[in-house]
Every structure is written in C-alpha cells, then in structure tokens.
Amino acid sequence: MREIIKFRVEISKEEATHRPQWEREVLQILEPLGFIAIERWPNPRVLTFQFDHYPAQLDEVWQHLQARGFYGSVWERREYTPTELLDAAFLRLGTEAVVSSVDGTLRWDWVTICPHCGFAEERWDWQHLQISDLPTGPHLAAVDWHPLVVSAPLAEALQQADVTGLSLIPVGPERPAGWYALQPTHLLPPLLVPPTRMRRLPTATPHCARDHHWESPTSELYYRQDGFAAADVNASYEVFGDGGRATGRIVIISNRVYRLLLAMGVTQLVGCEPIRVVASA
Numbered sequence: 001m002r003e004i005i006k007f008r009v010e011i012s013k014e015e016a017t018h019r020p021q022w023e024r025e026v027l028q029i030l031e032p033l034g035f036i037a038i039e040r041w042p043n044p045r046v047l048t049f050q051f052d053h054y055p056a057q058l059d060e061v062w063q064h065l066q067a068r069g070f071y072g073s074v075w076e077r078r079e080y081t082p083t084e085l086l087d088a089a090f091l092r093l094g095t096e097a098v099v100s101s102v103d104g105t106l107r108w109d110w111v112t113i114c115p116h117c118g119f120a121e122e123r124w125d126w127q128h129l130q131i132s133d134l135p136t137g138p139h140l141a142a143v144d145w146h147p148l149v150v151s152a153p154l155a156e157a158l159q160q161a162d163v164t165g166l167s168l169i170p171v172g173p174e175r176p177a178g179w180y181a182l183q184p185t186h187l188l189p190p191l192l193v194p195p196t197r198m199r200r201l202p203t204a205t206p207h208c209a210r211d212h213h214w215e216s217p218t219s220e221l222y223y224r225q226d227g228f229a230a231a232d233v234n235a236s237y238e239v240f241g242d243g244g245r246a247t248g249r250i251v252i253i254s255n256r257v258y259r260l261l262l263a264m265g266v267t268q269l270v271g272c273e274p275i276r277v278v279a280s281a
C-alpha cells in the first residue's frame with residue numbers, strides 16, 4: 001500500500017499583505033512533520049505539503065495553524081497493488097462509475113435514526129427511480145453519486161453465487177428491471193477508533209449512539225477481530241455525514257464478491273481497499 005497525504009495551507013489575501021513572512025512561519029511549523037514535497041503552484045497564497053504517511057501530529061499542527069489565521073484542508077489517497085486487493089478477506093467497495101437519474105425521479109424519505117438529535121438517513125424510493133442509461137453488460141454504479149445500483153446481468157450473477165447479506169431491489173416500475181438497488185442487509189459492528197482515523201462531529205449530543213455524527217474516515221477501516229462476523233455484503237454501523245444532508249454507510253464486501261466483480265468485467269472499481277481486522281490492543 002502506498003499512501004499519499006496532501007496538506008494544503010492557505011492564507012487570506014489581506015493576511016498575506018500584513019505578514020510577508022507567512023511562508024517561513026508555515027515551513028517552520030511543518031518542518032518537524034517530515035514532508036516529502038512542497039507545491040507552490042498555481043496560487044501563491046497556498047502551500048501544499050505532501051507526505052508518504054499521515055503524520056501523527058498533523059491534527060495538532062493543524063489547530064496551531066488555524067489559531068494563527070491559516071486555513072486549508074487535508075486530502076488523502078491510498079494505492080494498492082492488484083495482489084494486495086486480491087488477497088484481502090474483506091474490502092471497502094468503491095466505484096467511480098456514475099449513472100444519471102431522469103430529472104426528479106431520484107426521491108427519498110428521511111428516516112430519523114436518533115430521537116436525541118433527529119439525525120436522519122435516506123430511504124430511497126426505488127419504485128419511482130428511472131435511470132437514463134440503459135445497461136448493456138455487468139455494471140456497478142452510483143446513481144447521481146449517491147445510492148449504488150447494479151445492472152440486471154450483474155444482479156443475476158450475484159444471485160446465482162448465493163451472495164449473503166444482500167437484497168437486490170428492482171429499480172423503476174418496469175419488469176424485468178434493467179437495474180437493481182444494491183442494498184446490504186447485514187450491519188457490521190462499530191469501527192475500531194483508533195486506529196481508524198475519524199473524527200466525531202461536534203453536533204453529536206451526549207445521548208447520541210455512536211452510529212452517527214462522524215466525519216468520513218481518513219484512514220483504512222479497522223475492525224476488532226473479536227465478534228467480527230461479516231456476510232458477503234455489509235454496511236458499516238456508522239452513517240457518515242451530517243444527517244439531513246448527504247449521508248451514507250460504507251459498503252464492505254467479501255473477497256468472493258470482489259473477485260466476482262472482477263471476473264464479470266466490472267470496471268471503475270476505484271476506492272476499493274482492504275479492511276483491517278485486528279486483535280484489539
């Protein structure tokens with residue numbers, strides 16, 4: 001696995017005029033973290049630091065910079081060899097394939113999952129959804145970057161393989177359907193945090209369960225070995241996002257399902273990465 005972390009630090013135009021030494025200030029603060037490259041282009045008020053791992057003190061340094069009037073963001077990406085992916089017992093499912101809904105047909109209800117804060121999760125209306133693209137082969141895609149669907153040939157292959165933890169719901173009113181919703185029916189236990197790097201949002205109340213009010217993880221996903229029972233298709237216990245806007249659970253698939261997708265010729269499986277199941281400390 002190769003990890004690339006980019007930390008982008010920016011200063012406002014006004015601040016930059018008052019603080020001509022701002023670059024030196026940022027460099028001094030970042031120096032101990034051991035970055036491997038700096039990008040200065042194209043915005044002269046932005047410095048982007050590249051790391052080959054997530055520095056342990058990054059959050060601390062970030063707060064320090066914010067207190068000094070800087071702002072910015074952290075961006076992370078991991079790359080795997082095909083063997084690393086094929087050897088993984090379970091993988092996070094990711095796809096870059098997107099299909100479009102016919103205007104106004106992607107509808108949903110909000111289902112409240114927490115009585116304390118009113119956090120809500122989408123329940124998609126599959127019956128009224130119409131997808132513009134007609135699938136011709138085995139496809140896995142996100143509808144308008146949101147819910148996952150599979151084409152009829154892939155749905156059939158998943159069914160024939162007796163994949164567990166999965167409900168395939170026909171999309172739209174026509175039968176046979178061209179697309180099926182990929183709906184996990186099995187929930188995993190809570191993620192192990194740390195080593196999973198994810199932050200609780202300040203919107204969580206003291207009474208909220210730990211399944212909501214999380215920022216998306218910035219690391220690989222870790223589970224405790226004790227009690228880890230997974231089906232072929234699973235959803236994370238955690239619903240990411242701030243309920244009431246974009247939310248979602250992460251989908252985790254078994255090695256068998258990953259290999260089936262590859263064998264069927266499913267493309268754009270970007271963001272698939274191994275899940276780490278570890279003995280707890």
Ligand SMILES: [Zn+2]
Binds near residue numbers: 205
């Ligand atoms: Zn809550």
